[in-house]
Amino acid sequence: MIKNYLKIAWRNLIKNKAHSFINIAGLSVGLACSLLILLWVQNELSMDQYHVNGKRLYSVYETQYVDNKVEGQYSTPGLLPEELKKQIPEIEASTGITYGEENTFQVGDKILKMNGTDAGADCFKMFSIPLLQGDVQTALNSPVSMAISRKMARAFFGSPEAAIGKTIRYDNRKNFTVTGVYEDLPSTASQKYDYLLNWYNYIEENQWAKSWGNNGPATVIMLRADANPDAVEKKIRHFLDHYNTGQKKGTFTEELGLQRFGDGYLHGNFENGKPQGGRIEYVRLFTIVAIFILLIACINFMNLTTARSVKRAREIGVRKVVGAVRSVLIKQFIGESLLVTSLAVIVALVLLTLSLPVFNQITHKEIELPFYQPLFWLKLVGITLITGLISGSYPALFLSSFNPVKVLKGTLKLDSGATMFRKGLVIFQFALSVILITATIIVSRQMAYIQSKNLGYDRENLIYIPMSGELLNKYTTFKDEASRLPGIQSVTRISNTPTNIQNWTGDVKWEGKDPNVVVQFTQVSVGYDFVKTMKLKMLEGRDFSKAFPTDSVGYLINEAALKRIKYNDPIGKPLTFWEKKGAIVGVMKDFHFTSMHEQIKPLVIRLRENEKYGNVLVKTQPGKTREALAGLETLCKEINPAFPFTYNFSDQEYEKLYQNEQIVTRLSNAFAFLAVFISCLGLLGLAMFTAEQRIKEIGIRKVLGASVSSLLTLLSLEFLVLVVIALMIALPVSWYSMSKWLQGFAYRTSMQWWMFGMAGGIIVIVAMLTVSFQAIKAALVNPIKSLRSE
Template sequence: MLKNYFKTAWRNLIKNKAHTFINMAGLSVGLACSLLIMLWVQNELSVDGFHKNKSRLYNVYERRYFDHKISGQYNTPGVLAAEMKKVFPEVEYAVNGVYNENNTFMAQNKILKYRGGAADADFFKMFSYPLLQGDAQTALSSLQNLVVSRKMAIAFFGSPEAAIGKTIRFENKKDFTISGVFEDLPDNTLEKFEYLINWNAFLIENPGAKQWDNNWPRTAIMLRADANPVQFEKKITHFLDNYSTGQKKGVFTMELDMQPFAQKYLHGNFAGTKFMDGRIEYVRLFSIIAVFILLIACINFMNLTTARSVKRAREIGVRKVVGAVRSVLIKQFIGESLMVTSLAVIVSLALLVLLLPLFNQITQKQIELPFDQVDFWLKLVAITLVTGLVAGSYPALFLSSFNPVKVLKGTLKLDSGTTLFRKGLVVFQFVLSIVMIIGTIIVARQMNFIQSRNLGYDRENLIYVPVEGELQSKYEVFKAEALKMPGIQSVSVSGSSPTIIDNGTTDVEWTGKDPNNSIRFVQTAIGYDLIKTLKLSLLAGRDFSKDFPTDSAGYVINETALKRMGYTNPIGQPLSLWDRKGKIIGVVKDFHLNSMREPILPLIFWHQEKQAYGSILIRTEPGKTKEALASLETLSKQINPAFPFNYSFSDAEYLSLYQSEQIVGKLANVFALLAIFISCLGLLGLAMFTAEQRIKEIGIRKILGASVSSLFKLLSSEFLVLVIVALLIASPIAWYAMNKWLQGFAFHTEIQWWIFALSGSLIVLIALATVSFQAARAALINPVKSLRSE
């Protein structure tokens, strides 16, 4: 019996090649798309989830109450980890750490720059970063210890084994001994680093991190196996009350809380009183898209299979007459569906192999095909079975229900409920497609808004050079020489990159300040000519100038800061930052000093010509950037020979703030096109079905004088109605979803009516193009052929 089913199914597939190809194309593309999303989702969910003790690992974060708002941050005091381990018996290990420093190392006549940081001695005891050389118990126990990655060890010494015990110079001012080599971090690691130094060595160089009211590093803990996380979370809430001196009840208070370590990547946005949202929203979104695309492909199978119902009606009638019961027919059609699905899965795996490199390029990941994992194959079998059953269920029930007497007499008519159901499936397909089209347009508009918006400063032809090595003490020489070079307009220095100024403080005083309110200001030290170099707009006063020695105690603020202070005539008014008393000398127009997800914060500039860190800002003349960079590299090698010349472009750093949105936009474009393609196959199925059902009607109309154009209009109008219904349903859904997404940006584009009109016009044109061939074919058929059985 099974052999007979297989033969029948195979013959049907071969006999109807066009139908089989369309079915296979829809299912294959849908499955390949869903598998790609599944691999991406798995990769996202696996970030930082590979640690052996992940159920006991937690990030500690601060919850702050001030300015009538609640905010959360992962930055904590640099002495918090040691104190928590000392005070709380529930804490087995604790580390403070920084992981995003970019430093220069020298050894073996090589000078190379690597990104890394520092961590407490417990680091390799807590986390499952395998050491190829060295001991996890002692790798970071000494002030002179340095642990490096396999990549870094090979770059300097040729192998991990050869690196152990070797001396390497750090920032051309201190020597470290390599005490361990760890395996290169896997792709699904949030904090990327190539080296780690001892935390106490870091504190010696950065004493500010020791202060309880100075929040900079990150804190992570590992609880003992018998500790109760819920009770411990409550226990640490007011821990900072005994250490922080900057708190004032009802004005500014801080609390501690904790989050499972592996959740930070996906749940990194603060909402309410906890870190709740973040990339998890994109994971959920694309998981839903994967299900919907696969569902669209299944609906296609239903429509295309039932479109051939008239052709297979006699076969079913004969089978029933000779004794086939309905359950047997259902099994046959489900079997055919599973066969087609299995073939489609094979094709989808081939597509997966071809598309994965491009997908990795778009998502900036290193996802590998898990063909060696049993779990993947089990999931693939489950997807095949579910897809086959879902796709084949309705056709099986529908075709097996035919009355053999009506079929063999040629009087088979489909009831209105069946027709309505199938039209509903097509509407559902196009609702999803239209939502994706509208979403894609709005995402593209928001990205264009971000790229084209006037930031308040000019990011074109602006270069950042890090302050390091001799550039710290010889900045004035560097600036004077750089200004003599062709192609360079102006030079200045800042303690923070203008792209991200987020070093905040509430220790600001001014005349008339409300003592019952604490306002967070962001601040940074800047050198002379910064306003000119950034091309900021001065609303009042002036920039810092060598002509005014008192500017060492002066301040330049932005519009938002002026509004919060309430000064009417701000120039000359008193202002104090960290008890550093001075006066306001200038007010600049607001500019974006962070991503557009954030509102513009009150900003304070204070003067410091020689920076210990930060960036030298260089404005080049348009069209002469390449020439200027060559000159700057030569100058840097003369003044700062122990450090490689590094630079970045302001516009590139700005766009990097929206990396996630850019990836989502590209993926949305691809998936929207695929959804439209698959939906059009469904529309084609309905067109085929309608043509089959109305073949005699069309023949009669032609005999009575109906023109080809009128018949084309008759057949096409039915489909256009379905598309318009889908547009009416999809529009409010898309508006709600995209409006919610845009609320994540403090500055965003508006959702305008023409977006819906454009999407509707586009989908109508696509629908017409899809059904036109089938409608024209039906309208042009010879009525003699369609009526000869009458």
């Protein structure tokens, strides 16, 4: 019997090639999209979940109550990891982790740039980082020890075995001994590093990290197996009160909290000082999109199969007459649905294999199809069964319900309930499509707004060069020589990157300041010509100048800082920063120095022409960037021969701040197009069904003199009503959901009526073109063919 069902199903597919192609194409595209999204979702959910001690690993975050605001961050004092381990018995191990940086390493004549971080001696006890060479207990336990990855060991020494015990020169100023070689981190690690320097080195090189009042690195702890995380969190909540004794209670308070380490990647945003939201929002969003696209594809199958019902009505009538019961017919049609779904899954896997490299490039992932995992095939079989049952259930129930007497007499009429159900499915399809199109338009507008908004400085033709080696000691020489190179406008320096200045302090004082109130200021150090190079606008005063020796204790502030300080005539007024008394020399117009997710904060800029870290900022002349880079590379090789020449463009680094949004934009564009494409296949199915049902009516109207245009209007108007209903449902939902999304930006574009009008217009035009094709085809049929049975 099953063999017979499959044979009949196959014959129907072959007999109706065009119908079968549309059916399988729509379903396979929907399945491919859904599987692609679900693979990405699975990858996101698996990030940082590979650690054996994952349930005991916790990140420590800090909630700050300051200046009538509540803020949260992962940055903690550099001394916190060791002190927590000493004072809290439930903490078995702890480590500080820096946020990673690129440094230069040298072995013999080989010089390479590597990305890495700093970590404590407990690192290998806590995290599942397999050591290929060395001992877990001693890999990072001395000031001159470091651990490197298999990749770095091969690059410098040829193999992990050859690397152990060898010496590596770090930034041409310090030697480290390789005491451990670990396996390259998996693709599911959120932070990848080629080397680990010990924590002693970090504390010694960053003297500010020895102060409890300064925050920077992250702190991760591992609790004992029998420890209660909630009890530990209560115990450490006011831990910093015993160390930050200089701050007055009530004006500035800090609390510590715990978050599972594996949750930080997806829940990395802070609201009211607590970790809430983050990438998890996009995971949820695209999970819903995957389900919606699969539903749209299933709805297509229902409509397209139902559209062929009249063709198979006599077959069903004959089967019922010779004894087929309804349950047998349902099984037959479900079986046909599963066959079509299985074919669609095969096509979907081919499409998935072809599109995965492009998808990985867009999402910056390393996702692979897990063909070797039995669980993957079990899930695929499950998706096939569910999709087949969902898409085939309604056609099976509908077709098996035909009355054989009416069918064989040729008087088959479909009840209004069946018609309304199919129309409801089309409305649902197009409502989802409108939501996706509207979201795509608004997300694209927000990204365009971010790209085009005046940041308060000119990020075009702005290059920054990381300072290392002799550049630190010979910066003045480099600046003088670089300024004379062709294609270069000006040169300065900055302690951070200009697109992401995050360092802050509460140690700023001025005349009239309430001593009981702590105000947070972002701070950065720069060199001469900073305002000129960045092309900042000065509201009052001037830039730092060599003509004024007192500028060594002078300060530049922005508008936001002036609003907090409240000086009426700020130039020359006293300002004390980190206990260094000085004066304000200039007030700048506010400019964006972090992403537009955040409001512009009060900023204090101090002069440090000879700071021992940071970046050189170079402004090139328009159209001469390539020439300027060639000159800078030659100059760097002369002054700093032990280090490779590296640089970054400010506008590219700015775009990295919105990497998640850019990924969402590209994916939204693709999935919105595919959703509309699949929905139009569903509309085509309903148009085919309607044309077949009204074929005799169309013939009679043509005999009575109806024109093709009038028939086209008659057939199209019904579908236009469905699209309009879909718009009425979708537009309010789109407005609400996108307004919530835009609230995540402190600076955002406004939602305007034309955005929703454009989405509606696109859907109406595409839908009408789809319907018109089938309507014209039906209207052009010779009435003799449609009426010859009468």
